[in-house]
Amino acid sequence: MSIVITNGVLQVPGAQDKLRQKGREQVGFFDDYTMIDIETTGLSPYRDRITELGAVKVRNGQVVDTYSNLVINPKTNKVPVFITKLNGITEEKILNQGIPADQAIHEFREFIGDDLIAGYNVNFDLNFTYDLAQKYHEAKLSNDYIDVLRLARTYYPGKHNRLLDVMKRSGIAEVEQHRGLDDSLDTIKVYQDFANYFSADLLQKAQESIKNFDLTGKPLEFWQLGRFNPVSGKKIMLADSLALNLADGQLMISNLAGQVQTELSFDTDYVIVGDRQYFSKNDLNQQIFDLQKSGSKVKKLTESFFLGMLDDWARS
Incomplete structure (x- = not known):
């Protein structure tokens, strides 16, 4: 049997259980979703950890609820200096203001529920969140999701498309907070701004950028x-x-x-x-x-x- 990518999802016969069972990406503009953004100590879910969980629930295009908590890890809560310089999160702040990881991921998973998830470069957030939910035996994070970064790459082809870059171009903000709740709220503004300017052709182009390859073909x-x-x-x-x-x-x-x-x-x-x-x-x-x-x-x-x-x- 072939190893393929179908609508952006890798399919490996005999080894599918080795992969995170995440949902599928949806390309479009929706009125109901939960926007998420997390802060971490680094880029790898295997060796780094979540320091903050942030999310915003949207209904009919309006913010109806928010979630934000620093996360106390049971082993170590040291934060690299460059991360602290980026977002101000320190070990002391985590220990004084945070809640235990098992409680945080339980609340966060319940807050998301069955919602369509949205985020900026959202697979980064999904990987960390998926693994922490799995560690504490929470419901599998298999929700479908929207990646606002894909929309940005389609609207601004060939440009740097960090969240800050897009916010500046849109006149939304001149700085990125690098905090879960603040960045979630800013990403909602970016997403809604795109909704005002995306044509049907651009939306189709974004959809077509999702990979569909037979990796064992040619x-x-x-x-x-x-x-x-x-x-x-x-x-x-x-x-x-x-x-x-x-x-x-x-x-x-x-x-x-x-x-x-x-x-x-x-x-x-x-x-x-x-x-x-x-x-x-x-x-x-x-x-x-x-x-x-x-x-x-x-x-x-x-x-x-x-x-x-x-x-x-x-x-x-």
Whole structure:
């Protein structure tokens, strides 16, 4: 069976359970939704954590409720200096003003409910929120969602489209607060501003920018690969312990402009191993360790992490 991207969602026969079961992106302008924005200590849901959860509930185009809380992690609440400079969130502020992570994600998940979710570069927020909800056994965050960044890229092609860039162009604000509730409210203004100016043709163009590719068909064209393809130009070895079909996985890598390696070498970029084999004491892991010790930049990735990277690209 083929590995495909259908309406922006990666489909991997035999390994679908390795992926976050998020919803599908909806392109359009809706009257009812919940806008979310979170603050974190970094970019990776696997090693970083949420410091603040913010959301705004919209009904008939009007704000009807808000949610905002700092999040106390049970282990550590240290915040990198550059993050504090960005948004003013400190460890002291979290501990004095925040609520425990299990309570915060429970309240946040209940606040969202079954709503259509909206956000700016919303997959970033969804990944962190999905994982925290899963950690504390909350309802799976499989809601469909709107990504306002896709609308911005369509309306302003070829330009930098950070939230701040778009707000400045629209005359909405000159600074970005980098706080959950404030940024949610600003993103609503951006979304509603786009609603006033988007033509049917632009909306169709935004819809057509959602990926639909057969990754085990023919090689993708340069324009299809995009800037954030995590495979292009990488030398990748797939271990035998994966849930996905090995031949399909290798063909997918080749079609995404990566280079398949069947044996580990000094110039290997990624070795993809089964989730349970990551910490195992076996020959492959020892070889990877020896190469890293000798100066190789090879990285060992779990199958779930690797497929998560691909799914993020598929949804971008």
